[in-house]
Amino acid sequence: xxxxxxxxxxxxxxxxxxxxxxHFLDQVGANPGRAAHRRAVESGRIVYEAREKVAxxxxxxDPLRVVFGQNVTEALNLALRxxxxxxxxxxxxxxxxxxxxxxxxxxxxxxVDLTVVQCSPQGFLDPGDVEAALQPNTAMIVLNHGxxxxxxxxxxxxVAAIARQHDTLLLLDAAQTAGAYPLDMQADGVDxxxxxxxxxxxxxxxxxxLIIGERVDLERLEPLKRGGTGSxxxxxxxxxxxxxxxxxxxxxxxxxxxxxxxxxxxLEQGVAAIRAHEVELxxxxxxxxCSISGVTVYGGLDAxxxxxxxxxxxxALLPSEVGLRLDEEYDIxxxxxxxxxxxxxxxxxxxxxxxxxxxxxxxxxxxEVDDALDxxxxxxxxxx
Amino acid sequence: xxxxxxAVVLVYSTSYALKAEKHLAKAGIxxxxxxxxxxLGSDCGVCVRIARRDRETAEEVLMGAAMQVAGIRxx
Numbered sequence: 001x002x003x004x005x006x007x008x009x010x011x012x013x014x015x016x017x018x019x020x021x022x023h024f025l026d027q028v029g030a031n032p033g034r035a036a037h038r039r040a041v042e043s044g045r046i047v048y049e050a051r052e053k054v055a056x057x058x059x060x061x062d063p064l065r066v067v068f069g070q071n072v073t074e075a076l077n078l079a080l081r082x083x084x085x086x087x088x089x090x091x092x093x094x095x096x097x098x099x100x101x102x103x104x105x106x107x108x109x110x111x112v113d114l115t116v117v118q119c120s121p122q123g124f125l126d127p128g129d130v131e132a133a134l135q136p137n138t139a140m141i142v143l144n145h146g147x148x149x150x151x152x153x154x155x156x157x158x159v160a161a162i163a164r165q166h167d168t169l170l171l172l173d174a175a176q177t178a179g180a181y182p183l184d185m186q187a188d189g190v191d192x193x194x195x196x197x198x199x200x201x202x203x204x205x206x207x208x209x210l211i212i213g214e215r216v217d218l219e220r221l222e223p224l225k226r227g228g229t230g231s232x233x234x235x236x237x238x239x240x241x242x243x244x245x246x247x248x249x250x251x252x253x254x255x256x257x258x259x260x261x262x263x264x265x266x267l268e269q270g271v272a273a274i275r276a277h278e279v280e281l282x283x284x285x286x287x288x289x290c291s292i293s294g295v296t297v298y299g300g301l302d303a304x305x306x307x308x309x310x311x312x313x314x315x316a317l318l319p320s321e322v323g324l325r326l327d328e329e330y331d332i333x334x335x336x337x338x339x340x341x342x343x344x345x346x347x348x349x350x351x352x353x354x355x356x357x358x359x360x361x362x363x364x365x366x367x368e369v370d371d372a373l374d375x376x377x378x379x380x381x382x383x384x
Numbered sequence: 385x386x387x388x389x390x391a392v393v394l395v396y397s398t399s400y401a402l403k404a405e406k407h408l409a410k411a412g413i414x415x416x417x418x419x420x421x422x423x424l425g426s427d428c429g430v431c432v433r434i435a436r437r438d439r440e441t442a443e444e445v446l447m448g449a450a451m452q453v454a455g456i457r458x459x
Contacts, residue, residue, distance in 0.1 A: 033398035036419035036430040041398070044430075048402040064399055231397035231429050241452075244397050 002368045004334040007148050007176060007309040007359025009198045009205060014265035017202060017258045020046075024257035032253045033230040043253050050260035051243070054201075057263055057271070058174075058193060059184040060211045067246040068209040068256060072175040073099040074224070075194035075210035078246060079171045080104060080142070082222040083192075086111035088139040091130060093154060094119045095147045095344040100173055104142070113137070119347050122300045123152035131162045140169045145183070146176035149344040149357065150299035151282070151306035153181070160189030169215065175199060176307050179266045180362075181275055191215045200274075200361070201266060203259030206252045212242065223248065274362050278308035281360045281369055285310045288373035294380040298348045298355060308360035311348070314376065316383040319356045322376075326356075330375040334358050389436035393446070394424060394454040401430045404451055411445045413438045421459055433459075 003011050024046060030039035032047040051063040060066060069075050080103040084090055090107070092100060094116050108114045115133040119125045130141060141163050146153050156172065163170040171192040177183055178193075179200030185193050190213060197207030212221070218240065226238045227248035239245050266274065282303035289297045289312050298311040314322055323336035337354040338345050345351035358372065393408075393415075395401045401417050408415045417430045424431070434442050436458055446453055 033429075036417060041417045041430065044398040045402055048399055051399070064403060229397065233429070234425075239396070241396050243399060 002330075002332045002364075002372055004332060004358040004360060004364070004372065006199065006361030006364070007307075007357060008335055010200060010202055010361045012363055013202050013204070013258070014262060016261035016265060017204065020261035021204065021254050021258040024254045028257075031230075031250055034250070046257045046260060047251060047253055050256040050263070053260055053263040053267065054195070054209070054211070057201075057267055058178060058195070058211060059186050060193075061186060061214060064242045065212050066209055067212060067243045068207070068251050069247075070206055070252070071198070071208040072173065072194045072196035075208055076100055076171070076173060077103050078210050078224045079192045079194060079221075080107060080140075082224060083169070083220060084112045084139055087113075087137065089113040089115065089135045089137045090140045090142060091115045091117060091133045091138060092142040093117050093125050093144060094347045095123050095125070095149070095152065095154070096142070096144050096341070097148055097173065097175070097344070098340045098342070099175070100142055100144065101343055116343070119152075121347065121349060123147055123150050123298075123344065123347060124300060124305075125154045125159075127155050127158035127162060130159050131166075134162070134166050134168065138166065138168045140171055142171045142173065144173045146181060146307040146309070147299075147341070147344055148176050148309065149339050149341050149355070150311040150348060151176070151309035152299050153177070153306055156188050156190075163191070164189055176309065179263070179271065179274070180278060180307055182271050185211060185213065197255065197259040197262065201259060202262035204255045207255040207259040210246070212246075218242070218245065221246075225249070269362070277362055278360060279303045281364055281366065282306065282308040282310060284366055284369045285358055285360065285373070288369065289376065292373070292377050292380050294384055295376065298350065308364075310358045310360075311350070311355040312358075312376075313350070313353075313355050314380045314383055317379065319354050322356045322379060325379060326375060330372075332372055332375060389458070390433050391436045391439045391442075391456055391458045392418070392421065392424065393432040393434065393442060393456050394420065395429075395431060396452070396454060398430055400451070400453070401432050404432050404446060404453065407445055407449045407451060408432065408434065408442055411441065413442055413445070424457055424459070
């Protein structure tokens, strides 16, 4: 079996992940941050360790600035709906996922002014176009770091510099890149970083969060939900400090135990080494697919400028047919369709049909890539 | 240890207690997370117990780490 759906959820996980989760359920179990007995403290410690590891990996100045939630979608909703008000202007790109576009379209109906900057048909963004779109009331730039459709990397540092220069905030959707591509929240100039645990951080689904940088005004950033935090219990008002302010309700401690193990593993391997392996795989996939007659590959066709996610189509075959046959006849798991990103597919010119997506991860091998290329070659030959 | 005099570092939440504990432990100060003594607050949370003789060093360590705490009290 070949698993090429890592852009959705990575699999397999490093062995420590399941072990940490079983340990939590069997040996710890208690509620983190809700009592002071040993088990509760141990549970809180595991969650804190996860906070610390994420902060270390992404170079955030303080682990308490890491606010955990269910996934990157929740984090993006917190940042967008918590920060933007009627009359504000927000700028984003034309390759965003619906986890950005849907909250933004809803905010637009509430009077937030939205500019979607057009990317090239390969999915690249010109930072100059972002700068040209800014207005005096621009409150935020929202940027997809790496596309979930064709893997294209957007120019983070250049856009961050523009955000600083124009005194606006930069929200980064790092769903596809956190753990897979070097990311330094402080050096890169990210104000709000939304991440998910179940992709390149190699944790389980149900984990993710928002890292809140020092330029963000907490008085302005409204929580998505309010409730019990285990702190300031004598108050009926929400706490005003991090992370509790944005973390009401019991966090997914068993998931975060797994995330801690996943991020620890990423730290041990080193993001640079993971990236180097994935670049090699992506090169092999791109050049292999490009050499097959009848196959169209989307994006920049340069592994250095993208993640290990590659989008393609086989002429005369619908993506749904390719996906089904790869699964049933060749034992290859990939994802087809629009990948929750209609804007990105419109940019590529693949809307509404979509594409086939190979989402590679660190556990994939060159041999698997070669097998998958043989399968695509067979399908393409049959279709001719 | 019977007869040991203690102080507690009062913090905003468990996350702060764990962060304070890390800084204190790194400085060689023995600490334990305990429930906030009733006379010091109505909160359901934890605080960091240290030996009273470590109180001054703890204050310096926490200040050096720019850690916000709600106070340090003898118990």
